[in-house]
Amino acid sequence: MTAVLTRRSEQVLTGPAPGDEEFTYLLQGASSAPDHGRLRPWRWVLLRGEDSDLLGDCLAEESGADAAQAEQLRAKLRRAPLVAALVFSPRGERIPEWEQIAAASCMSYSLMLLLHARGYGSIWRTGRLVRSEAAAELLGLGAGEKLLGSLDIGTALPSTARNRRPPEEVSTRVTRFSDLRTPRVAAAAGNRSAA
Numbered sequence: 001m002t003a004v005l006t007r008r009s010e011q012v013l014t015g016p017a018p019g020d021e022e023f024t025y026l027l028q029g030a031s032s033a034p035d036h037g038r039l040r041p042w043r044w045v046l047l048r049g050e051d052s053d054l055l056g057d058c059l060a061e062e063s064g065a066d067a068a069q070a071e072q073l074r075a076k077l078r079r080a081p082l083v084a085a086l087v088f089s090p091r092g093e094r095i096p097e098w099e100q101i102a103a104a105s106c107m108s109y110s111l112m113l114l115l116h117a118r119g120y121g122s123i124w125r126t127g128r129l130v131r132s133e134a135a136a137e138l139l140g141l142g143a144g145e146k147l148l149g150s151l152d153i154g155t156a157l158p159s160t161a162r163n164r165r166p167p168e169e170v171s172t173r174v175t176r177f178s179d180l181r182t183p184r185v186a187a188a189a190g191n192r193s194a195a
């Protein structure tokens with residue numbers, strides 16, 4: 001509960017970030033997330049430092065950005081020492097695509113929690129990147145693959161580290177089946193009380 005409640009999406013991240021080996025180690029843990037059919041329908045592409053500039057240039061070129069806008073895009077992608085692009089790689093049609101996306105999302109959140117438990121901050125970003133054909137090409141996406149966004153990963157500055165949030169009130173999101181007023185449930189309740 002502590003890890004879950006203290007994780008926050010961190011907008012500003014600095015070094016250190018996990019190296020490739022540590023990232024892979026944490027991913028091994030995250031890959032145990034629930035996954036119908038055990039398809040692991042995902043992969044990651046890691047960008048560090050100047051790699052992100054290339055991605056920024058690519059997005060800028062595609063959108064016809066002027067020099068100032070291009071610089072802004074590069075700066076956005078330099079917000080973290082590690083940008084991990086999450087590639088969705090659907091595996092066949094036996095398991096519906098939405099379930100495979102759900103499995104990839106479970107893995108990604110598990111990874112965010114593991115990063116957090118290790119002292120790293122992260123934020124899942126989507127935006128322009130997931131719509132960009134140029135980025136898909138640059139990142140080597142194959143036919144049928146798509147970007148589900150990227151994780152900015154690094155270390156949160158102590159001054160920007162965000163507060164633990166209070167648990168949300170969720171009791172209105174839970175309904176006991178026996179309280180449902182759908183016709184069959186209500187009839188069954190009526191029968192029980194008459195018996």
Ligand SMILES: Cc1cc2nc3c(=O)[nH]c(=O)nc-3n(C[C@H](O)[C@H](O)[C@H](O)COP(=O)(O)O)c2cc1C
Nearest residue numbers: 007008009010011123124125126127148149162165
């Ligand atoms: C699929 C997904 C896409 C997201 N895309 C963005 C994004 O493009 N930009 C952004 O600032 N945050 C993005 N977020 C992060 C959410 O804004 C963030 O989780 C939310 O504000 C709650 O903050 P918290 O994680 O600190 O509780 C995304 C989160 C998810 C799960």
